[in-house]
Amino acid sequence: MADVQLDWNNLGFNYRNLPYRYRAYWKDGKWYKKELTGDATLHISEGSTALHYGQQDFEGLKAYRTKDGSVQLFRPDRNAARMQTSCERLLMPQVPTDMFVDAVKQVVRANQDYVPPYGTGATLYLRPLMIGVGGNIGVHPAQEYIFTVFAMPVGSYFKGGMTPTNFTTSNYDRAAHKGTGAYKVGGNYAASLFPGQEAHSNGYSDCVYLDPVDHKKIEEVGSANFFGITKDNKFVTPKSPSILPSVTKYSLLYLAEHKFGMAVEEGDVYIDDLDRFTEAGACGTAAVISPIGGLEHNGKLHVFYSETEVGPVTKKLYDELTGIQFGDREAPEGWVQKV
Ligand code: PLP
Ligand code: COI
Numbered sequence: 001m002a003d004v005q006l007d008w009n010n011l012g013f014n015y016r017n018l019p020y021r022y023r024a025y026w027k028d029g030k031w032y033k034k035e036l037t038g039d040a041t042l043h044i045s046e047g048s049t050a051l052h053y054g055q056q057d058f059e060g061l062k063a064y065r066t067k068d069g070s071v072q073l074f075r076p077d078r079n080a081a082r083m084q085t086s087c088e089r090l091l092m093p094q095v096p097t098d099m100f101v102d103a104v105k106q107v108v109r110a111n112q113d114y115v116p117p118y119g120t121g122a123t124l125y126l127r128p129l130m131i132g133v134g135g136n137i138g139v140h141p142a143q144e145y146i147f148t149v150f151a152m153p154v155g156s157y158f159k160g161g162m163t164p165t166n167f168t169t170s171n172y173d174r175a176a177h178k179g180t181g182a183y184k185v186g187g188n189y190a191a192s193l194f195p196g197q198e199a200h201s202n203g204y205s206d207c208v209y210l211d212p213v214d215h216k217k218i219e220e221v222g223s224a225n226f227f228g229i230t231k232d233n234k235f236v237t238p239k240s241p242s243i244l245p246s247v248t249k250y251s252l253l254y255l256a257e258h259k260f261g262m263a264v265e266e267g268d269v270y271i272d273d274l275d276r277f278t279e280a281g282a283c284g285t286a287a288v289i290s291p292i293g294g295l296e297h298n299g300k301l302h303v304f305y306s307e308t309e310v311g312p313v314t315k316k317l318y319d320e321l322t323g324i325q326f327g328d329r330e331a332p333e334g335w336v337q338k339v
Helices: 076-089 097-110 186-201 247-258 312-325
Strands: 021-027 030-037 056-058 061-065 071-074 123-133 144-154 165-169 207-210 218-221 224-230 234-238 263-267 277-284 288-297 300-303 336-338
Touching: 021 097, 030 097, 056 076, 056 186, 061 097, 071 097, 071 312, 076 097, 076 123, 076 247, 097 123, 097 144, 186 207, 218 234, 224 247, 234 247, 247 263, 247 277, 247 288, 247 312, 277 312, 288 312
Parallel strands: 165 207, 165 288, 234 263
Antiparallel strands: 021 030, 021 144, 056 123, 061 071, 061 123, 071 336, 123 144, 207 218, 218 224, 224 234, 224 277, 277 288, 288 300
């Protein structure tokens, strides 16, 4: 490591302007001027569709420092594929998987002194982002786009990290039933700001959204998917057209089944049937696994395992997942890529 000195153990989840980011421009069917730049500011037309009509999408993935000092990515091809589906939904151009992964690797290499040391639990978070730009005012897709990837070292997303925290259900929805919930687009997050702030000001880590049709089933957290462990050791996670297909969630589902021999289920998770779970958590790239101590709904707090201690299955899944991500445990074929 060179001489970058940060408080690696207390980074939180904050923006930081690092020396380099990748940028590419799209016009007339082609990406061009694909290169690293030191300029953290985007200069775009006031008529850009990203500004008016939310024509933008993004991704989130991490680079991990391993014990031998090398750096690796966790399933970047999955993020590339998800961005392709988001772009398809919003009529934006595709970033081919090779270009996406190459851009991410270039940004990690260029900012390698900011990849936190092994053992701190901190990582380099990467934020690929695409916006529709150019002069427009009608509700039509833009004729020009910018794809950029920037990075910052991060620690825990939720304050507790692996200590359980409490969440609350929300009366609001983050996405419509067949809207854009399954795509990583800014509008979903704009819709979650007000309910998220309400949850925070009431002392909760975040909201758990219910299904937008009749508010009977758990969907997901505003920034992570939900999972529960049943009394008979089944890994259960909601299935819905309005939740984001989490790379972390599908990785945990795979590990639960193939590494730990657990039964797994993607299905309905009714809010009035939480007694079936002995443990619950929020999972995602930023959240990693954040145990849910209690979930407040209609004035009642349902405690899963404990408000202060992480449950054994959640801990086992966390150790396996992070062990793979930091290179301490063997990864299933194709899950990690050296930078
Ligand atoms: N759900 C939402 C709404 C998210 O923003 C995220 C974060 O990306 C996730 C779930 C978790 O997805 P992933 O595990 O791919 O990061
Ligand atoms: C992620 O986990 O990568 C996210 O995008 C969640 C949140 C920071 C929006």
